[in-house]
Amino acid sequence: MLPGRMLLIVTTLTLGAIAVPAHAATIQIVMExxxxxxxxxxxxxxDTIEWINKDIFAHTATARNGDFDVTMPPKKTVTSVLKKAGxxxxxxRYHPNMKAVLIIAP
Amino acid sequence: MFVRLSAAIAALSLVASAVLAEGAxxxxxxxxxxxxxxxxxxxxAAKQAISKAGSKDVKAFAxxxxxxxxxxxxxxxxxxxxxxxxxxxxxxxxxxxxxxSDKLAELAKLKGADYDKAYVANEVAYxxxxxxxxxxxxxxxxxxxxxxxxxxxxxxxxxxxQQHAEHVAAALK
Numbered sequence: 001m002l003p004g005r006m007l008l009i010v011t012t013l014t015l016g017a018i019a020v021p022a023h024a025a026t027i028q029i030v031m032e033x034x035x036x037x038x039x040x041x042x043x044x045x046x047d048t049i050e051w052i053n054k055d056i057f058a059h060t061a062t063a064r065n066g067d068f069d070v071t072m073p074p075k076k077t078v079t080s081v082l083k084k085a086g087x088x089x090x091x092x093r094y095h096p097n098m099k100a101v102l103i104i105a106p
Numbered sequence: 107m108f109v110r111l112s113a114a115i116a117a118l119s120l121v122a123s124a125v126l127a128e129g130a131x132x133x134x135x136x137x138x139x140x141x142x143x144x145x146x147x148x149x150x151a152a153k154q155a156i157s158k159a160g161s162k163d164v165k166a167f168a169x170x171x172x173x174x175x176x177x178x179x180x181x182x183x184x185x186x187x188x189x190x191x192x193x194x195x196x197x198x199x200x201x202x203x204x205x206x207s208d209k210l211a212e213l214a215k216l217k218g219a220d221y222d223k224a225y226v227a228n229e230v231a232y233x234x235x236x237x238x239x240x241x242x243x244x245x246x247x248x249x250x251x252x253x254x255x256x257x258x259x260x261x262x263x264x265x266x267x268q269q270h271a272e273h274v275a276a277a278l279k
Contacts, residue, residue: 034262056177057263074177094170095266096273 026079028052029100031059031072031092036100044105045085052077060093063102069093131247132196138186138253139193140202140244141260144236145175145182147206151232154210155225164222167274171229171267178260185256219278226275233268237261 025047030037032054043049053059053072061070067088072078085106091099132140148171155168186193209228216224240261248254 033259034266056181057174092266094174094270095263096269097262097266 024048026050029061029102031055031098034095034098036061036092036098038100040101040103042103042105043082045082047082047104048079049082049102050077050079058094059098061090062093064089064091132198132244133194134248134250134253135191135194136196136198137244137248137257138182138191139195139199140239141257142179142182142193143199143202144239145179147202148229148232149175149179150206150210151213151225151228154213158213158217159222159225160218161222161278163274163277164226167226167229167270170270174263174267178256178263182256185252189250189252191250191253223275223278226271226278229271230268230275233264233271237264237268240264 025043026049027041027043027047028050029041030052034055034057049061049070051061051070051072053074053076056074058074059072061068061072063069065086065088067084067086068080068082068090070078070080082102082104085104088102088104089099090102152168152171152175156165156172159165159168213221213224213228240257245254245257245261248257
C-alpha cells in the first residue's frame with residue numbers, strides 16, 4: 001500500500017515537472033526611487049517579466065535595440081513576455097538616467 | 107551652440123547667485139518653498155510649451171514635465187503637512203520666480219521652431235541649474251531626513267529630465 005502511494009506521488013511530481021517547463025519563469029524588475037533593480041537580470045525567451053513600478057512617476061522600459069518598449073503608470077505592475085534573445089540595454093524614456101541590462105538566453 | 111552655452115551659463119550663475127544670496131544656509135521651511143517653487147516654474151513653462159510648441163516631441167516632453175513635477179509637488183505638500191512645516195517665502199524663491207516670469211515673457215515672443223529650440227534649451231539649462239542648487243545647497247542644508255530624502259528623489263528626477271531635454275534638443279537639430 002505504502003510503496004504504491006509513494007510511486008503515485010513520485011509519478012505526479014515527475015509529471016508536474018514535465019508539465020511546467022523549467023524556462024517558463026517569471027522575473028521581477030522593480031523601479032523604485034528612479035532606480036531599476038536588479039541592474040542586470042538574466043532570463044530566457046518565453047519568460048515573463050513583471051515590471052513593478054513603485055514610484056509616483058510613470059516610467060518606461062525601452063530597449064535600445066527596439067526589441068521592447070513597456071510603459072508603466074505610477075504604482076502599477078505591467079507584464080510582458082520576452083520574444084527575442086540577446087543582451088539588451090534598456091532605459092526609461094522619461095528619465096534616461098534610469099538604465100539596466102537584461103540578458104535573454106534563447 | 108555658443109548662444110545655447112552662454113544661456114546655460116547665465117542660468118547657472120543666476121540660480122547659484124540666487125541661492126548664495128541667502129548667505130546663511132536656508133532653513134527647512136525655506137528649502138521646501140524653494141523646491142516647490144522650482145517645480146511650479148517648470149510646470150508653468152511646460153504649460154506654455156503645450157500650447158505653443160510645434161514639434162510633437164517637444165509637446166510630449168512638456169506633458170512629461172507637468173506630470174512629474176505635479177507628482178513631486180503633491181508629495182512635497184503632503185510632507186510639509188505631515189511635518190507641520192509652513193513653507194517660507196525667501197529671496198531665493200523670489201529671484202527664481204522673477205527670472206522665470208521674465209523667461210516666460212521672452213519665450214512668448216517666439217514662434218514655431220525658434221520657440222521649440224529656445225524652450226528645450228532653457229529646460230536643459232534650468233534643470234542643470236536646479237540640480238546644482240540641490241546638490242550643493244539644498245540637500246546638504248536640509249535637516250529633516252524625510253525632506254532630505256524627497257530632495258534626493260527630486261534631484262534624480264531633475265537629472266532625468268535634463269538628459270531627456272538633451273535628447274529632445276539633439277533631435278531638433
